[in-house]
Each structure stands twice: as C-alpha cells, then as structure tokens.
Amino acid sequence: MGVIETAGLTKRYPRVTALDSLDVSVGEGVTGLVGANGAGKSTLIKILLGLVPATEGTARVLDLDVATDGGRIRSLVGYMPEHDCLPADVSASDLVVHLGQMSGLPYAASRERAADVLRHVGLAEERYRPIGGYSTGMKQRVKLAQALVHHPHLVFLDEPTNGLDPAARDDMLSLVRKIGSEFGIAVLVTSHLLGELERISDHVVVLDSGRLLQSSATTDFMHATGTLVVEVDGRHDADRLLGQALVAAGLRASPNGRLVEVEVADETTYDVVRDLTADLGLGLVRMQERHHRIEDVFREGGAGSVQPV
Incomplete structure (x- = not known):
C-alpha cells in the first residue's frame, strides 16, 4: 500500500470536471505534483485531506479512507498552503506552538518541537519576532515549520518556493529534499516550475485537465x-x-x-x-x-x- 492511493477519483462541479477518473499511487520520498492552473492539483489535495468529498471513486492516505477518516488523516499530515495566511502580530514561535497544540501535542512538547523545527528551517534567531516584519522567504519557512511541528507522516507542500528569489528558492528546495531524505517524512510537493521538481523529486505525477498524464520515477523522465x-x-x-x-x-x-x-x-x-x-x-x-x-x-x-x- 502506498502513502497515497486513488482509484477512479472524480470530482465534478456544475460546469467543470476538476478530476477525471484519477488512478495514482504515491510512495515514500519526495513526489512532485505538476500541472497547469486548473489541472486539478488543489482539488486533489483538498480531497486527500478529507476537506472536499469526491463525486466518484476512492482515495486512501496512510491507508485511511478520505471519505470516513478525514480527521485522523489531518492529524497525521502536515500542510503548507500556497498563499500567505499568517497573523502579522504573532511571533513564529507562538504560532507554531499554538498549531502544535491544535494538532494534539501537550504544551511542553509543542514548545520543544516548535523550537526544533524553527531551527531546522533556519529561524532559530528570528522566532520571537512578529511575523509581520518577516521577509517572504521567512514567512515561507514559518509555514513549513508549522507543517512539521506535530511529527507528521506525510506533508503536502503547495508551491513552497512561491515568491522567493533564486537564493531563497534554492534554500527552500534543499529543505524540502531534506524532509524526504533525512527526516523520513513522505512529501507531496506542487510546483509550476518543472526544473524544481526534477531537482528534488523521486517521483513525478503529471496532471492535465483533471486527468493523469503520467506518473513515473523522475529518472524515467530524464532518460x-x-x-x-x-x-x-x-x-x-x-x-x-x-x-x-x-x-x-x-x-x-x-x-x-x-x-x-x-x-x-x-x-x-x-x-x-x-x-x-x-x-x-x-x-x-x-x-x-x-x-x-x-x-x-x-x-x-x-x-x-x-x-x-
């Protein structure tokens, strides 16, 4: 059983089919999810988190059914959203501690884990400053830290390099690769920059208009x-x-x-x-x-x- 398994997964809205009979398997390591705007990437992540019901088909995350075990899945999965959603007047430390507690960690354990993950993402010296004064790169690191604070088995990273300059992008990609290779956490990462996925992914899933175009080991693309x-x-x-x-x-x-x-x-x-x-x-x-x-x-x-x- 893979980390993520879908069979005939379909999501229809009144005027569009976001996912069309999607059969895909995602294993350990770093998996890149690529597709143009409207390809179905965001819809797929919402269904996998148990936030949006599928119209047809099935999906399992960590061997749990998304239709019935959404709450359990969300407790085991970390999610880094694409868009800025951070409170400006709260420090990174307080935010990550709070979200650790919301994920079920006791306060002491949450403080310890928050300090640890903020250090791993490069915010050890800046963690007590209000987030409103952070650069775009620092805000992306906060979002990554909160996705990791509760010891997830799997993380969804939605456009983690969005808005970053080349140097900050390279640093973020190194962190993503480290999560999959050294931390032992499975990663599903979306990006519209194909070169990024070639650099960090073990496997790539390509979507086009809600359909699976290809799912292969990255090395298979690079022959x-x-x-x-x-x-x-x-x-x-x-x-x-x-x-x-x-x-x-x-x-x-x-x-x-x-x-x-x-x-x-x-x-x-x-x-x-x-x-x-x-x-x-x-x-x-x-x-x-x-x-x-x-x-x-x-x-x-x-x-x-x-x-x-």
Whole structure:
C-alpha cells in the first residue's frame, strides 16, 4: 500500500470536471505534483485531506479512507498552503506552538518541537519576532515549520518556493529534499516550475485537465534521447561550420541556436565530434547527451502552460 492511493477519483462541479477518473499511487520520498492552473492539483489535495468529498471513486492516505477518516488523516499530515495566511502580530514561535497544540501535542512538547523545527528551517534567531516584519522567504519557512511541528507522516507542500528569489528558492528546495531524505517524512510537493521538481523529486505525477498524464520515477523522465548537444566557440558561425563538417562526415547534425545537435550513430560519434572541432580550430565548450525533461511530457501531451525553469 502506498502513502497515497486513488482509484477512479472524480470530482465534478456544475460546469467543470476538476478530476477525471484519477488512478495514482504515491510512495515514500519526495513526489512532485505538476500541472497547469486548473489541472486539478488543489482539488486533489483538498480531497486527500478529507476537506472536499469526491463525486466518484476512492482515495486512501496512510491507508485511511478520505471519505470516513478525514480527521485522523489531518492529524497525521502536515500542510503548507500556497498563499500567505499568517497573523502579522504573532511571533513564529507562538504560532507554531499554538498549531502544535491544535494538532494534539501537550504544551511542553509543542514548545520543544516548535523550537526544533524553527531551527531546522533556519529561524532559530528570528522566532520571537512578529511575523509581520518577516521577509517572504521567512514567512515561507514559518509555514513549513508549522507543517512539521506535530511529527507528521506525510506533508503536502503547495508551491513552497512561491515568491522567493533564486537564493531563497534554492534554500527552500534543499529543505524540502531534506524532509524526504533525512527526516523520513513522505512529501507531496506542487510546483509550476518543472526544473524544481526534477531537482528534488523521486517521483513525478503529471496532471492535465483533471486527468493523469503520467506518473513515473523522475529518472524515467530524464532518460537519454540519443542526441548529443555540442557547444563550440572560436568564431561567430562556429556552430554552422561544425554542423556542416559533421554532415559531411556522414552524421546527422543540425545547428540549434548556439548549439549543434548530433544524432549518436555509435560510440565513435564522440570522437568524430572532438576531432572535427579540433580540425576546424574551434574550442569545445561542452558535449553532453540530451535528456528528456518533464516539459517534454507536456509538449507531447498537449498540456497547458507550465514553466520549465
């Protein structure tokens, strides 16, 4: 039994079907949930938390039925919402302690756990300040801390990098990865930035208009395509010159922007690229296999707009 299991899960509203016969299994580690706006991600999380009833089908979280065990599920699951919902005049410490108590922890245990998780998310020195004076990154860390305070078996993280600058985004992604790999807590994380999910997820679930487009290990998305990406420098038309030389040598190659894409015929292809680059007096900047990415699934499946980086 997986951490999350759905079978024929369907949610219909008067004018739209948010989820359409969804069959998905989520295991341990970090699972990325990706899809364009309206793909059904938020609806799925609400159903899994027992907050919204499904129209048809079933879903189980931690082997509990969402239709009958919603309260028990919520006591075992942490949830980090996407939008800012923090009281400005309360300190991070007081808020996390309070939410720990609401989750069933005694006061002393809640204070101890709050101090621990706030330290883990990098707010040890700032935890007594009112949240209203926090930066966006600090507020995201508070939301993450409250999701962890009650020793959950599973956490739902909804767009945890929303609004963060690149450095803060990298820090948050490291924390998410740490939760799944070091803390041993299963993670379901949503993001519209596909590159983020490729970096931190063990498994990726792709939704499109309420339907399951693909559910695979992240490594399955990233398999080699049989194409080399070659970057050279030395003159403004270096890519064109190399492409022509490779075609003349019997390889299938074509310039693509500043790069040259070369179909790998056999193991000698690498040597041919290297030797021709040297013969032309060009510098070989990089030569690597192109891999499929998560965005390729959207491109092939015709899904809505998501951002690859």
